[in-house]
Amino acid sequence: MLDFNSHMVLLILAAAVVTFLTRIGGYILIVKMTRIPPRVEAALNAVPAAVLTTLVAPAFFIGGWDTRVALFAALLVGLRYPPTFMLIVGWIVVMAWRHFIGA
Amino acid sequence: MSRAEFLDGLKGGIPVGLAAAPFGALFGALARDQGMSLGELTLMSGTVYAGASQMVGLDLFGHNVQAWLIVLSILAVNFRHVLYSAAIARYIRHFSAVEKFFTFFLLVDPQFAETVKRHESGKPVTFAWYFGFAAMVYVPWVLVSLAGGSLGSLIGDPKSIGLDILLPIYFLGIVIGFRKRDNFLPVVVASAAASALAYRYVGSPWHVSIGALAGVAIAAILPPVKANRKPDLVHENHEV
Numbered sequence: 001m002l003d004f005n006s007h008m009v010l011l012i013l014a015a016a017v018v019t020f021l022t023r024i025g026g027y028i029l030i031v032k033m034t035r036i037p038p039r040v041e042a043a044l045n046a047v048p049a050a051v052l053t054t055l056v057a058p059a060f061f062i063g064g065w066d067t068r069v070a071l072f073a074a075l076l077v078g079l080r081y082p083p084t085f086m087l088i089v090g091w092i093v094v095m096a097w098r099h100f101i102g103a
Numbered sequence: 104m105s106r107a108e109f110l111d112g113l114k115g116g117i118p119v120g121l122a123a124a125p126f127g128a129l130f131g132a133l134a135r136d137q138g139m140s141l142g143e144l145t146l147m148s149g150t151v152y153a154g155a156s157q158m159v160g161l162d163l164f165g166h167n168v169q170a171w172l173i174v175l176s177i178l179a180v181n182f183r184h185v186l187y188s189a190a191i192a193r194y195i196r197h198f199s200a201v202e203k204f205f206t207f208f209l210l211v212d213p214q215f216a217e218t219v220k221r222h223e224s225g226k227p228v229t230f231a232w233y234f235g236f237a238a239m240v241y242v243p244w245v246l247v248s249l250a251g252g253s254l255g256s257l258i259g260d261p262k263s264i265g266l267d268i269l270l271p272i273y274f275l276g277i278v279i280g281f282r283k284r285d286n287f288l289p290v291v292v293a294s295a296a297a298s299a300l301a302y303r304y305v306g307s308p309w310h311v312s313i314g315a316l317a318g319v320a321i322a323a324i325l326p327p328v329k330a331n332r333k334p335d336l337v338h339e340n341h342e343v
Contacts, residue, residue: 002142011170012143015160016150018178024207026189043323046290047182049281050318052155052274053291054298054311055162059271061299067268074272075279083276084125090272095265 070094112235119213120243131251148248156180187215194228209237294318
């Protein structure tokens with residue numbers, strides 16, 4: 001349980017280093033740079049939404065109707081309520097669907 | 104360090120630490136499910152300390168993806184921090200080098216948002232306050248990951264109890280948190296379409312890079328929106 005796989009530890013530490021670089025990178029850049037071109041800024045701004053969407057879309061398009069309906073219900077909830085409610089509602093929908101209709 | 108400032112930070116961090124706890128537990132449980140050991144998942148929460156990217160890492164471990172591609176995907180998800188550290192530079196000039204090291208290491212989404220808010224409300228952004236706030240988010244995050252991992256190993260097939268739906272919903276929640284940003288819809292539609300097509304015709308994990316590139320390219324190509332408003336970073340609601 002508390003064992004460490006050297007390959008996994010290296011991967012985790014590499015992830016930690018790149019994450020730290022993103023956290024200090026803006027400070028280092030801003031000290032050197034007077035302004036960021038607007039198109040670069042627009043592209044940088046879009047990075048998180050663009051990356052995270054790619055982790056949801058295949059589940060929606062390739063997954064079954066249980067997944068699709070649960071994601072859609074979670075989306076509606078998320079427009080008004082915090083993410084925790086999305087998880088609860090989505091989970092209830094997927095469990096109910098599998099129980100009553102089948103996966 | 105000023106004791107009052109530190110305590111003020113601790114107090115401010117409580118709601119954020121609580122809000123992040125379910126996601127830390129979720130990370131722990133899913134990490135065990137993907138075959139990480141308790142030590143490894145705790146190490147990840149303690150050194151990477153960035154919830155969404157930790158989940159991305161997990162998602163890709165399950166797909167037998169090459170290590171450099173996993174690290175690159177984590178870098179891509181965390182890229183927003185570049186903007187945060189650029190934006191808080193002016194508030195933390197007076198910190199020492201060691202203080203700056205900890206400041207950047209602990210710079211998660213709500214920490215950034217609260218730092219900007221504190222400055223705008225006219226209160227001083229001291230290291231004592233910053234560190235107190237961060238401690239209240241960091242320590243629970245690591246402990247709750249460990250707790251989630253310990254409980255998660257008791258769980259059997261994730262699909263039979265609906266755990267498989269949680270990761271996509273978690274990411275969906277973060278995505279819709281960005282909905283006030285410029286060009287949100289075109290970016291999401293381009294990424295969704297490109298990633299679904301790439302998943303089908305190229306295969307995983309390339310759908311992540313291809314989909315993300317499509318969204319980012321659309322944002323760069325579309326005409327820039329007039330920049331006469333404050334960035335929405337502060338109002339976005341996502342966890343660690």
